[in-house]
Amino acid sequence: MSRVSSLFRLQELDLLISRSHERIAEIDVLLASDEEVTTARTDCECKEEQLAEARLENSKADHEVESQRAKIDNTQKALYGGSVTNPKELEDLQLESESLKRYLDTLEDRLLEKMVALEEAELKHAQASQKLTELIARKSGENELMTADRLDLLSTIERTKTEREAALSNISAEDLKTYEKFRRRFDGIALALLISGNCGVCGVDLARSKEQDIRGGNTLVYCDQCGRILYAG
Numbered sequence: 001m002s003r004v005s006s007l008f009r010l011q012e013l014d015l016l017i018s019r020s021h022e023r024i025a026e027i028d029v030l031l032a033s034d035e036e037v038t039t040a041r042t043d044c045e046c047k048e049e050q051l052a053e054a055r056l057e058n059s060k061a062d063h064e065v066e067s068q069r070a071k072i073d074n075t076q077k078a079l080y081g082g083s084v085t086n087p088k089e090l091e092d093l094q095l096e097s098e099s100l101k102r103y104l105d106t107l108e109d110r111l112l113e114k115m116v117a118l119e120e121a122e123l124k125h126a127q128a129s130q131k132l133t134e135l136i137a138r139k140s141g142e143n144e145l146m147t148a149d150r151l152d153l154l155s156t157i158e159r160t161k162t163e164r165e166a167a168l169s170n171i172s173a174e175d176l177k178t179y180e181k182f183r184r185r186f187d188g189i190a191l192a193l194l195i196s197g198n199c200g201v202c203g204v205d206l207a208r209s210k211e212q213d214i215r216g217g218n219t220l221v222y223c224d225q226c227g228r229i230l231y232a233g
Contacts, residue, residue: 003218006170015188028150040131053121054117058118060114061113064170065104176212178229179229182229192228194215197211202223202225206223210230
């Protein structure tokens with residue numbers, strides 16, 4: 001390998017290691033984060049509280065209807081059972097019975113509303129519960145995949161580090177020092193590919209006189225604009 005191609009190979013290995021570390025960091029954040037599940041669980045708990053309240057309201061309304069029916073039944077028995085014979089008392093009982101029946105209609109309408117509200121609360125709770133269950137299952141599967149990816153990335157890093165050590169044997173101490181300095185300066189991209197006579201990073205058109213040295217690969221030629229080492233590929 002030429003002097004510059006050895007440096008470019010080193011850059012490829014370093015970029016692979018760097019990107020693998022970045023992806024591992026992203027995976028670690030995702031594995032530690034359960035915001036989506038927490039939100040769904042909170043919503044499910046809220047729907048469960050609403051369902052409990054709806055059941056209580058429905059039970060109260062049902063009890064009121066049954067209680068009212070019992071009052072009407074007692075009034076009807078007194079009215080038609082023969083135990084009351086006084087006309088005025090019978091008239092009062094008749095009026096009371098009619099009043100109780102009218103209020104029963106109101107209570108039954110109220111019960112119907114509570115029953116509808118209960119059905120809606122049951123549906124919303126069921127939907128929230130199903131969403132939470134599906135989300136937990138999906139996140140579990142995703143976490144397994146991400147954990148497997150993380151292990152693969154760690155293996156890639158170790159393998160690439162071994163390759164990097166081998167690649168260093170073809171690079172002089174002076175060139176390595178220059179490469180490391182440029183790598184820090186240019187955010188990991190110390191070398192740029194020559195593409196159709198242009199710098200592959202900044203795009204500047206290079207003088208033809210430089211191309212021969214660049215293609216030779218044994219002289220470090222720098223881009224006039226961005227300053228990176230140029231590699232013909």
